[in-house]
Amino acid sequence: MTIILFGPIKYNWNDYAGLDVKGKVVMVMVNDPGFWVGDTTLFKGKAMTYYGRWTYKFEEAARQGAKGCLIIHNTAAASYPFSVQQNSFNTTRLKLDNRGKDIPNCDVIGWVPEKISHQLFAAAGYDSSLLVKANQPGFKAVPLGLQLSTTMTVKASFNKSSNVIAKITGTKRPEEVIIYTAHWDHLGIGRPDQTGDSIYNGALDNASGTAGLLEMARVFKNMKAKPERTIVFLAVTAEEQGLLGSAYYAENPIYPVNKTVANINMDGLNRFGKTKDMVVVGQGQSELEDYLKEAIEKTGGYLSFDTHTEAGYYYRSDHFNFAKVGIPALFANNGVDVVGKGKEYGETLENEYTSKNYHQPSDNYDATTWTGDGAINDLKLLFTIGRRMGFETSFPKWKEGSEFKLIREKSNK
Numbered sequence: 001m002t003i004i005l006f007g008p009i010k011y012n013w014n015d016y017a018g019l020d021v022k023g024k025v026v027m028v029m030v031n032d033p034g035f036w037v038g039d040t041t042l043f044k045g046k047a048m049t050y051y052g053r054w055t056y057k058f059e060e061a062a063r064q065g066a067k068g069c070l071i072i073h074n075t076a077a078a079s080y081p082f083s084v085q086q087n088s089f090n091t092t093r094l095k096l097d098n099r100g101k102d103i104p105n106c107d108v109i110g111w112v113p114e115k116i117s118h119q120l121f122a123a124a125g126y127d128s129s130l131l132v133k134a135n136q137p138g139f140k141a142v143p144l145g146l147q148l149s150t151t152m153t154v155k156a157s158f159n160k161s162s163n164v165i166a167k168i169t170g171t172k173r174p175e176e177v178i179i180y181t182a183h184w185d186h187l188g189i190g191r192p193d194q195t196g197d198s199i200y201n202g203a204l205d206n207a208s209g210t211a212g213l214l215e216m217a218r219v220f221k222n223m224k225a226k227p228e229r230t231i232v233f234l235a236v237t238a239e240e241q242g243l244l245g246s247a248y249y250a251e252n253p254i255y256p257v258n259k260t261v262a263n264i265n266m267d268g269l270n271r272f273g274k275t276k277d278m279v280v281v282g283q284g285q286s287e288l289e290d291y292l293k294e295a296i297e298k299t300g301g302y303l304s305f306d307t308h309t310e311a312g313y314y315y316r317s318d319h320f321n322f323a324k325v326g327i328p329a330l331f332a333n334n335g336v337d338v339v340g341k342g343k344e345y346g347e348t349l350e351n352e353y354t355s356k357n358y359h360q361p362s363d364n365y366d367a368t369t370w371t372g373d374g375a376i377n378d379l380k381l382l383f384t385i386g387r388r389m390g391f392e393t394s395f396p397k398w399k400e401g402s403e404f405k406l407i408r409e410k411s412n413k
């Protein structure tokens with residue numbers, strides 16, 4: 001077993017440099033050195049980069065030829081307790097059907113609680129200071145000399161689910177497209193809550209976004225002067241299973257990636273009234289946030305940004321799969337500064353949803369508390385920027401420091 005911590009090639013940091021991990025099991029830490037050291041000059045400081053996200057750790061280990069990959073869990077670094085991993089891995093997992101494709105995969109992936117990792121280090125003659133050293137530039141992974149053996153019985157079945165796509169063809173540059181997305185799936189039937197309800201309706205997450213997508217299409221369709229670029233409306237499946245529908249689209253794009261101007265993603269609309277702000281997740285990623293800033297300021301509002309940057313929310317909904325192939329992607333959620341009621345009111349409602357209803361059977365439509373005016377206001381803003389791009393000839397860019405800038409530049413060549 002080899003211990004390697006982190007693995008990005010950007011930020012002058014490559015944990016795999018000079019190592020051969022073929023056939024080995026690698027142990028990695030979740031999140032980035034910037035988070036662990038608290039140094040703003042390392043990676044993006046406290047904010048998680050794509051390279052800190054657990055999906056990247058597994059993917060990179062597989063690309064390096066590792067046989068297995070274990071991520072060392074830490075609640076602060078992962079932004080959720082170990083039980084979340086236990087719940088989500090201790091069940092059937094959906095994956096894209098990769099039969100016949102040459103996509104590297106580890107045989108075994110998993111998470112170990114930090115405490116257990118210390119025991120593993122001890123068994124190999126190391127102590128937990130290894131984790132501290134691993135966050136220093138120039139750290140070279142050490143072999144632990146341990147062996148992992150495991151047996152798993154895997155039953156696989158193959159099913160189909162559909163992405164649903166529609167378009168309004170551009171009048172002058174139809175080959176250039178702007179893609180609005182919303183995931184139409186939720187969690188289905190699952191573990192009952194205290195009331196015995198086992199149906200996960202997902203009214204907010206993401207029936208609301210799907211409704212927004214339909215409304216967006218209707219409004220674009222009703223425009224007298226149609227956009228010069230093509231506007232695409234894509235309802236993707238299996239987001240809750242690991243962003244699978246959007247991953248499938250990104251791997252099998254209908255429209256050329258380098259002609260895809262932007263992706264605007266909707267995952268959960270505003271249910272509690274008009275706000276002065278909208279919250280951009282992934283501050284500083286692309287110029288799309290400037291588009292939205294301009295649009296919202298014209299209406300007298302202002303742009304806010306996601307404050308839990310260490311949780312890496314930018315890598316946790318469908319727009320991320322567009323970003324991964326270089327398409328500038330915007331993920332903006334409802335704000336909390338409710339007109340006439342203030343921030344505290346909005347924050348309370350927001351936290352209430354997260355703690356009581358998020359991914360619970362109780363994510364239901366509530367006619368007594370839900371209002372549509374906030375959602376309409378936010379949709380208007382997302383429409384405004386889509387319309388603007390629909391008539392523009394320029395392409396919005398990734399900003400300096402974005403992990404996706406280079407991918408876009410390469411795809412344009």
Ligand SMILES: [Zn+2]
Nearest residue numbers: 205206239267
């Ligand atoms: Zn969602």
